[in-house]
Amino acid sequence: MTVLNLTEKTEKQIRRAGAEAYPDECCGILLGTEDGDGHVVRSLRPVVNARESGEQYHRFLITAEEMMQAELEARRLGLDIIGFYHSHPDHPAAPSAYDRDHALPFYHYVILRVANGRPEDMTDWRLRLSREAFDAENLKIEP
Numbered sequence: 001m002t003v004l005n006l007t008e009k010t011e012k013q014i015r016r017a018g019a020e021a022y023p024d025e026c027c028g029i030l031l032g033t034e035d036g037d038g039h040v041v042r043s044l045r046p047v048v049n050a051r052e053s054g055e056q057y058h059r060f061l062i063t064a065e066e067m068m069q070a071e072l073e074a075r076r077l078g079l080d081i082i083g084f085y086h087s088h089p090d091h092p093a094a095p096s097a098y099d100r101d102h103a104l105p106f107y108h109y110v111i112l113r114v115a116n117g118r119p120e121d122m123t124d125w126r127l128r129l130s131r132e133a134f135d136a137e138n139l140k141i142e143p
């Protein structure tokens, strides 16, 4: 298990995005750096959910074009794309089968549960190399 450090600022940004997108899912890209046995999120790149509107309550999609733009921004800031965040409106903060099918190993997947419009628990996951399952990571919030 590795550690993902979020600053209080980026944690609040994810919570706000989750509340604002409710009852749909919010999503975005985590930009950051490696740090000892884990990663630190330094900046967020919110992404417009590219899923068709009737599916956004339980699906999110980030386009290849958006990934390319995020790469450019990361390079400009001296950061790497270290993962993704999205919200689960009225569902547990755990990856769905859909999330597993669309995830890649190595990246962090931060999931925020939003219940009745209110941001609740936040978790971090990484996909095993076998792609069979996610492992829960140690998510830390720091000033």
Ligand SMILES: [Zn+2]
Residues within 6 Å of the ligand: 086, 087, 088, 095, 096, 099, 111
């Ligand atoms: Zn999900």
